[in-house]
Amino acid sequence: xxxxxxxxxxxxxxxxxxxxxxxxxxxxxxxxxxxxxxxxxxxxxxxxxxxxxxxxxxxxxxxxxxxxxxxxxxxxxxxxxxxxxxxxxxxxxxxxxxxxxxxxxxxxxxxxxxxxxxxxxxxxxxxxxxxxxxxxxxxxxxxxxxxxxxxxxxxxxx
Amino acid sequence: xxxxxxxxxxxxxxxxxxxxxxxxxxxxxxxxxxxxxxxxxxxxxxxxxxxxxxxxxxxxxxxxxxxxxxxxxxxxxxxxxxxxxxxxxxxxxxxxxxxxxxxxxxxxxxxxxxxxxxxxxxxxxxxxxxxxxxxxxxxxxxxxxxxxxxxxxxxxxx
DNA sequence: TTCATATTCAGGAATGATTCTTATTACTAT
DNA sequence: ATAGTAATAAGAATCATTCCTGAATATGAA
Numbered sequence: 001x002x003x004x005x006x007x008x009x010x011x012x013x014x015x016x017x018x019x020x021x022x023x024x025x026x027x028x029x030x031x032x033x034x035x036x037x038x039x040x041x042x043x044x045x046x047x048x049x050x051x052x053x054x055x056x057x058x059x060x061x062x063x064x065x066x067x068x069x070x071x072x073x074x075x076x077x078x079x080x081x082x083x084x085x086x087x088x089x090x091x092x093x094x095x096x097x098x099x100x101x102x103x104x105x106x107x108x109x110x111x112x113x114x115x116x117x118x119x120x121x122x123x124x125x126x127x128x129x130x131x132x133x134x135x136x137x138x139x140x141x142x143x144x145x146x147x148x149x150x151x152x153x154x155x156x157x158x
Numbered sequence: 159x160x161x162x163x164x165x166x167x168x169x170x171x172x173x174x175x176x177x178x179x180x181x182x183x184x185x186x187x188x189x190x191x192x193x194x195x196x197x198x199x200x201x202x203x204x205x206x207x208x209x210x211x212x213x214x215x216x217x218x219x220x221x222x223x224x225x226x227x228x229x230x231x232x233x234x235x236x237x238x239x240x241x242x243x244x245x246x247x248x249x250x251x252x253x254x255x256x257x258x259x260x261x262x263x264x265x266x267x268x269x270x271x272x273x274x275x276x277x278x279x280x281x282x283x284x285x286x287x288x289x290x291x292x293x294x295x296x297x298x299x300x301x302x303x304x305x306x307x308x309x310x311x312x313x314x315x316x
Numbered sequence: 317t318t319c320a321t322a323t324t325c326a327g328g329a330a331t332g333a334t335t336c337t338t339a340t341t342a343c344t345a346t
Numbered sequence: 347a348t349a350g351t352a353a354t355a356a357g358a359a360t361c362a363t364t365c366c367t368g369a370a371t372a373t374g375a376a
Contacts, residue, residue: 019343019352040334055355060334062353076236076288079363080333093280106277112266116289119264122251124291130234131274133282177323177372198362213326218363220324237334238362323372330365341354346347 012069023047023054027062031072032085037092037101039080075101076128091129097138104131170227181205181212185220189230190243195250195259197238233259234286249287255296262289 009028013020030046031038038046044059063083067074073084075092082101091104108129117124134142167186171178188204189196196204202217221241225232231242233250240259249262266287275282292300 017344017352021342021353023354053355055357057335057356058354064335074236076234078232078234078239081236093274093278093282095280096283102280104274104278106274108270108274109267112287113289116251116262116264116266117291120251120262121294122253122260122289122291123293123297124251124289125254126291127287127289129270129285129287131271131280131282131285133275133280133284135281136279139281175322175373179324179372181325211326213328215327215364216325222364317376319374319376321373321375323370325368325370327367328365329367331363333362334360336359337357339355341352343352344350346349 009071012071023051023058024062024066026051027059028066028071028085031063031066031083034085035103037075037082037084039082041080043083076130077101089126091131093131093133093135095135095138096132097134097142100135102135167229170229181209181216182220182224184209185217186224186229186243189221189224189241192243193261195233195240195242197240199238201241235259249289251289251291251293253293253296254290255292255300258293260293 010020013024013028026047027043030043036042040056040060040063043063044054044056047054047059063072063074063081066072067083070087073087075082075084086103089107089110091106091108093102093104094100095102113124113127116122116127168178171182171186184205185201188201194200198214198218198221201221202212202214205212205217221230221232221239224230225241228245231245233240233242242261244261247265247268249264249266251260251262252258253260271282271285274280274285
């Protein structure tokens with residue numbers, strides 16, 4: 001799956017009565033430029049380096065708008081929202097210790113939605129698979145931390 | 159899959175230095191007694207009928223605690239938390255028009271986590287599959303509502 | 317039973333992410 | 347240029363959730 005060209009993105013963003021502002025464009029670039037599934041706050045901090053006067057509200061508004069246009073993806077996560085610049089169909093793994101979210105390269109049966117839809121009577125437009133557990137480095141870290149002590153979360157954020 | 163007996167639940171709840179209070183027990187009953195995947199607020203309103211002096215904080219605290227004990231399940235949903243009294247492994251369908259969440263009877267390949275874990279190197283403890291689309295009644299309703307008007311969400315809640 | 321201790325509670329304040337409001341600025345088409 | 351619309355910055359407001367307090371209550375040991 002190829003990343004869409006800037007030209008294509010421009011076309012998607014530019015529709016009747018909608019402008020392509022610096023802020024919006026830069027926010028899109030930042031989200032597309034990372035695979036860390038960032039929060040609004042993280043995007044805000046990044047964008048701020050180039051547009052120091054931008055406001056957090058603008059970031060929120062545009063993330064929402066970009067997601068509605070289908071140019072980025074909004075992830076379902078507890079507590080705070082996260083965004084994904086990769087709009088290709090893919091699944092995620094969340095490490096429950098460090099909190100990081102990883103893209104899965106492995107594709108899980110793409111006909112799943114269709115099959116379940118046929119069997120249940122629901123009209124299924126899409127689905128989402130989230131895996132949970134420990135990433136490699138956290139397995140190691142958890143192994144070192146002996147003594148029954150509850151391992152504290154690093155709470156990575158992005 | 160059978161619902162656990164009250165006796166079993168008692169045993170799970172009663173561990174050293176943990177009491178089984180009216181409040182906690184009733185909250186558990188309410189969540190187990192519905193398949194509507196309620197929010198904390200909804201549980202609060204229900205429980206209040208029998209325990210008028212209970213506080214919302216108590217509901218939150220106990221929902222969290224019951225989820226940690228594995229007696230109920232906490233769903234990952236955007237905006238606000240939802241709980242599920244059905245702790246058996248199952249998937250969900252969310253109607254994007256009315257907002258309701260349905261349990262899926264159909265079981266999707268139970269070995270999924272193991273397979274993906276083996277292929278990716280992550281240590282996967284569990285996974286979650288969420289389907290999205292329209293439920294039967296909303297397909298009907300959406301059909302009636304002609305004229306290009308954006309169908310307003312009923313925002314069911316539970 | 318009685319005491320000592322820890323848990324849980326109600327009530328309300330505090331927090332934190334997100335959305336909304338308002339006045340201002342910046343495009344776009346005329 | 348000008349009028350009209352969309353987008354912005356700043357900060358207030360909202361909403362779900364957590365945290366804090368002091369009082370009440372169960373539990374286990376003596």
